[in-house]
Amino acid sequence: MSDAVSALQGASFDGYCKVEEAGLIxxxxxxxxxxxxxxxxxxxxxxxxxxxxxxxxxxxxxxxxxxxxxxxxxxxxxxxxxxxxxxxxxxxxxxxxxxxxxxxxARAVYRVAGAACREVIAKLTPADTSVMQSGMLRRTRIAQIPAAFYLEDDETAVLVCFRSVSQYAFDLLKDAAKHGSEVGMG
CATH class of the missing domain: 3.30.70.1520 (Heterotetrameric sarcosine oxidase)
Structure with missing residues (x-):
């Protein structure tokens, strides 16, 4: 039997928020x-x-x-x-x-960490992230793919999507978290 590996094997990106694949969940x-x-x-x-x-x-x-x-x-x-x-x-x-x-x-999981984690997710989804609080979950989409997300705390969003689109999801999150792309939703 082969060893289990996560979709992107722990890929991470440091922007104005940190985006990282959460690993095996x-x-x-x-x-x-x-x-x-x-x-x-x-x-x-x-x-x-x-x-x-x-x-x-x-x-x-x-x-x-x-x-x-x-x-x-x-x-x-x-x-x-x-x-x-x-x-x-x-x-x-x-x-x-x-x-x-x-x-x-069949799933990939990402953490978006930083004070502006809601803003990073907001760039990609029609869901109203400004009302999100810890304990709330949204099943929605990011760009063109189905996803779900929730807040672990005020500065950490967790996003779940299909593994088959894991690289696309990671690239979307990286783009949304790039330095210089801040919106300042506050």
């Missing part, structure tokens, strides 16, 4: 009835987080749970634990209409 799509007690229990077991509400990302001791749609969550866990989390959640939800899939190797 465990990501699991969980689809089902989000009002189900069984789903909430599986999410808590997987991440330690409570069920997120619409447009939210909840943080737990073992990971995060992000609301992606009325019947879909993105569970973010340690990459090495993803297969075990899928197995445990699949078993826990065996009597429910649910789907649990490890999508870790």
């Amino acid at each position: 465990g990501m699991i799509t969980l689809r089902g009835d989000l009002s189900s007690a069984g789903v909430a229990k599986a999410v808590k077991a997987a991440t330690g987080a409570a069920m997120p509400g619409r447009g939210e990302i909840a943080v737990g001791k073992k990971g995060r749970a992000g609301w992606m749609s009325p019947d879909e969550l993105l569970l973010i866990v340690d990459h090495a634990d993803a297969a075990n989390v899928v197995e445990a959640a699949t078993k826990a939800l065996a009597k429910e209409h649910a789907l649990v899939v490890n999508v870790s190797d």
